[in-house]
Amino acid sequence: MGDGARHIPEATVSRLPVYLRSLAELLDDNVPxxxxxxxxxxxxxxxxxxxxxxxxxxxYGTRGVGYEVEYLAFQMSRELGLTRDWPVxxxxxGNLGQAxxxxxxxxxxxxxxxxxxxxxxxxxxTRIHGIPVYAPADLPGLVQELGISIGxxxxxxxxxxxxxxxxxxxxxxxxxxxxxxxxxxPEGTFLRKVDLALELQVLSFYQEHRTPDRV
Amino acid sequence: MGDGARHIPEATVSRLPVYLRSLAELLDDNVPxxxxxxxxxxxxxxxxxxxxxxxxxxxYGTRGVGYEVEYLAFQMSRELGLTRDWPVxxxxxGNLGQAxxxxxxxxxxxxxxxxxxxxxxxxxxTRIHGIPVYAPADLPGLVQELGISIGxxxxxxxxxxxxxxxxxxxxxxxxxxxxxxxxxxPEGTFLRKVDLALELQVLSFYQEHRTPDRV
DNA sequence: GGTTGTGAACAAATTCACAGCG
DNA sequence: CGCTGTGAATTTGTTCACAACC
Numbered sequence: 001m002g003d004g005a006r007h008i009p010e011a012t013v014s015r016l017p018v019y020l021r022s023l024a025e026l027l028d029d030n031v032p033x034x035x036x037x038x039x040x041x042x043x044x045x046x047x048x049x050x051x052x053x054x055x056x057x058x059x060y061g062t063r064g065v066g067y068e069v070e071y072l073a074f075q076m077s078r079e080l081g082l083t084r085d086w087p088v089x090x091x092x093x094g095n096l097g098q099a100x101x102x103x104x105x106x107x108x109x110x111x112x113x114x115x116x117x118x119x120x121x122x123x124x125x126t127r128i129h130g131i132p133v134y135a136p137a138d139l140p141g142l143v144q145e146l147g148i149s150i151g152x153x154x155x156x157x158x159x160x161x162x163x164x165x166x167x168x169x170x171x172x173x174x175x176x177x178x179x180x181x182x183x184x185x186p187e188g189t190f191l192r193k194v195d196l197a198l199e200l201q202v203l204s205f206y207q208e209h210r211t212p213d214r215v
Numbered sequence: 216m217g218d219g220a221r222h223i224p225e226a227t228v229s230r231l232p233v234y235l236r237s238l239a240e241l242l243d244d245n246v247p248x249x250x251x252x253x254x255x256x257x258x259x260x261x262x263x264x265x266x267x268x269x270x271x272x273x274x275y276g277t278r279g280v281g282y283e284v285e286y287l288a289f290q291m292s293r294e295l296g297l298t299r300d301w302p303v304x305x306x307x308x309g310n311l312g313q314a315x316x317x318x319x320x321x322x323x324x325x326x327x328x329x330x331x332x333x334x335x336x337x338x339x340x341t342r343i344h345g346i347p348v349y350a351p352a353d354l355p356g357l358v359q360e361l362g363i364s365i366g367x368x369x370x371x372x373x374x375x376x377x378x379x380x381x382x383x384x385x386x387x388x389x390x391x392x393x394x395x396x397x398x399x400x401p402e403g404t405f406l407r408k409v410d411l412a413l414e415l416q417v418l419s420f421y422q423e424h425r426t427p428d429r430v
Numbered sequence: 431g432g433t434t435g436t437g438a439a440c441a442a443a444t445t446c447a448c449a450g451c452g
Numbered sequence: 453c454g455c456t457g458t459g460a461a462t463t464t465g466t467t468c469a470c471a472a473c474c
Contacts, residue, residue, distance in 0.1 A: 009442075009443070010442090010443095011442080011443060011444090012443090013417055013420050013421075014413070014417050016416070016420070017410070017412070017413040017416040017417065018397065018410075018413070020416075021395065021396070022397075035454090035455065035456090036455075036456070037455085042397065043397060044397040044399070046444090046445075047455095048444075048445055048446070048447095049443090049444065049445080051455090051456060051457060051458085052443095052444080052445090052457085052458080054456090054457090055456085055457055055458070059456080059457070061455075061456050061457075062451090062452065062455080062456075063450070063451045063452050063454075063455050063456045063457080064451075064452045064453075064454045064455050064456080065452070065454080065455070065456090066454095066455070066456085067456090079420070079423075080416055080419055080420045080423070081419040081420055081422060081423030081424075082416065082419060086415070086418075086419055086422070088415070095314070095317050095318055095319070096314070096318055098314075099310070099311070099313075099314025099315075099317070099318070100314075100411075102310050102314070103310055103311055103314070103411070104310070105395060105411055105412050106411070106412060106415065108412075109412040109415070109416070110419075111412065111415045111419075149422060150415060150418055150419075150422075173422060174418040174419075174421070174422050175418075176414050176415060176418060180236065180320060181236070182233065182237075182257065182258060182259040184259070188425075190418055190421045190422065192414045192417060192418060194409060194411065194414055195232070195233075196315075196318065196320055196321070196409065197232070197320050197321060197323075197324040197326065198229070198232040198233070199391050199407045199409060200301070200303070200321065200324070200326045200365060200391060201231070201232040201235075201295055201297065201324070202228055202229050202232065202407060203301075203365055203389040203390075203391060203405055203407060204295055204296040204297060204301055204325075204326075204365075204389075205228050205231070205294070205295045205296055206228075206389070206405045207296060207301070207364060207365075207388060207389050207405065208294075208295070208296030209296075210403075224464075224465070225464090225465095226464080226465060226466090227465090250432090250433065250434090251433075251434070252433085261466085261467075262433095263466075263467055263468070263469095264465095264466065264467080266433090266434060266435065266436085267435085267436080267465095267466080267467090269434090269435090270434085270435055270436070274434080274435070276433075276434050276435075277433080277434075277473090277474065278432075278433050278434045278435080278472070278473045278474050279431075279432045279433050279434080279473070279474045280432080280433070280434085280474070281432095281433065281434085282434090
């Protein structure tokens with residue numbers, strides 16, 4: 001066991017998955033050690049940032065040598081809580097919900113899609129891409145039985161807040177919101193958002209103002 | 216005309232679309248003016264931040280009153296470059312590409328999906344959700360003819376860099392990357408990324424470390 | 431009175447630069 | 453000698469607090 005790191009900055013936390021992906025590539029290629037310089041190149045950041053970020057996890061490097069890939073990958077997975085699966089429920093079996101259910105990337109990375117939830121009676125009881133569709137009222141039971149820990153909101157914006165409330169009431173503590181609206185959650189619930197059109201609007205801004213190199 | 220704002224901070228730019236969405240709601244409800252306080256509530260930030268952010272666009276508020284919703288929305292749209300459409304090309308007609316093509320949110324917000332591009336010969340020439348599928352070699356011509364300005368990369372990670380290079384070579388200056396890998400673009404090309412699994416991994420971290428209220 | 435717009439104070443994040451160690 | 457780990461410096465972003473103005 002043993003630890004030694006506490007309070008990792010938010011900015012660092014959101015870069016850890018990027019480093020982990022790079023480490024996975026290196027593992028695939030049987031590369032035994034990696035320098036901060038090389039890891040920075042792979043992750044698209046600079047070397048000082050890599051070293052500072054990794055230092056929050058502990059002193060896992062060796063001066064003059066670099067980081068042992070396998071060991072660092074293990075420590076990072078552990079820190080990120082990725083040594084176990086986190087089943088997710090996708091709220092909304094419309095376009096976006098179905099697409100996400102069919103997107104292999106979640107299951108591959110330890111986030112199996114346990115169920116889809118939709119209010120449409122005609123969808124309940126069917127399977128979409130192999131994933132069973134349940135009614136909203138079934139959610140609390142599913143959370144218990146399947147150990148669902150994350151809710152992905154893929155509903156229209158109009159109902160997103162109500163759906164989020166139901167997700168929280170069902171005992172889920174983490175929400176990833178794809179609906180293009182702000183939702184509020186109580187203390188103790190973690191919320192992140194992905195706003196697809198927002199990203200395009202930001203690109204539009206920088207296209208108008210032929211400003212920087214990389215945004 | 217007249218202007219008066221220059222060099223808007225990145226953090227502000229990525230909040231502008233959120234404010235704009237709130238303003239659109241207020242417009243729908245025929246609300247004539249809005250205070251920074253109310254706008255902050257709708258956008259999920261605090262009032263001081265709203266005022267500072269809006270001040271970069273110019274002095275569009277009235278002390279003691281607030282901001283005129285319609286006027287502010289117009290100025291913001293103009294600043295974001297949203298007074299015209301920006302046609303996009305989706306690279307990759309697999310799961311994710313098809314889902315994005317079918318996702319109404321892009322077209323609705325001024326980013327019509329002009330085409331899908333896929334290397335698979337059997338898909339080329341067909342239509343998916345009404346969007347025509349072309350071969351990669353057709354891209355430069357399409358950029359010219361359809362005025363495509365943004366490329367959305369929805370290919371597997373393995374080919375994402377090559378696809379990005381092709382997008383850039385075809386004359387596109389803005390890229391939104393959905394592939395779970397880092398891609399490099401030359402100076403003068405704008406790049407943003409959406410990493411779906413990354414967001415879940417960050418939630419996993421905070422779930423392990425029962426840390427904050429909101430992430 | 432009410433609300434904006436903004437300098438000044440503060441906090442977070444990034445980068446520098448080098449001592450410390452293998 | 454090479455590369456990490458980290459304090460210090462710098463930059464960027466946020467929040468405060470209040471004068472300016474309607």
